[in-house]
Amino acid sequence: MDERKRDSMIAYLRHRMEDFGISPDDLATALAAVPESDRYRSANGDSWSGEGAMPQWLKQAISAGQSIGHFERSSGSVIRPPSQTGADWTNDPFAGSPLARMSPR
Numbered sequence: 458m459d460e461r462k463r464d465s466m467i468a469y470l471r472h473r474m475e476d477f478g479i480s481p482d483d484l485a486t487a488l489a490a491v492p493e494s495d496r497y498r499s500a501n502g503d504s505w506s507g508e509g510a511m512p513q514w515l516k517q518a519i520s521a522g523q524s525i526g527h528f529e530r531s532s533g534s535v536i537r538p539p540s541q542t543g544a545d546w547t548n549d550p551f552a553g554s555p556l557a558r559m560s561p562r
Contacts, residue, residue, distance in 0.1 A: 497528040 495504035503514045519525055
């Protein structure tokens with residue numbers, strides 16, 4: 458990525474953070490709070506270390522056709538905290554998929 462695109466992206470992210478009332482300190486705190494032992498994570502914040510029985514949210518997503526690799530955290534990945542919509546997404550079989558991230562029309 459060239460320097461101009463990088464600066465543009467940083468400006469855009471800062472603007473969006475201001476829109477949502479997120480400070481750089483809030484972001485740093487949220488990223489520091491993510492346990493490093495979580496190997497798999499859903500879009501709504503469910504996590505699994507990869508040890509023991511597979512959790513229901515991951516079983517449902519896999520049986521709905523999603524690959525387990527989709528939920529695997531890579532080093533340096535950024536995890537969004539779950540949205541505060543008031544909806545219960547714990548049994549959503551599409552959690553973490555592009556369908557789950559679509560905004561309603």
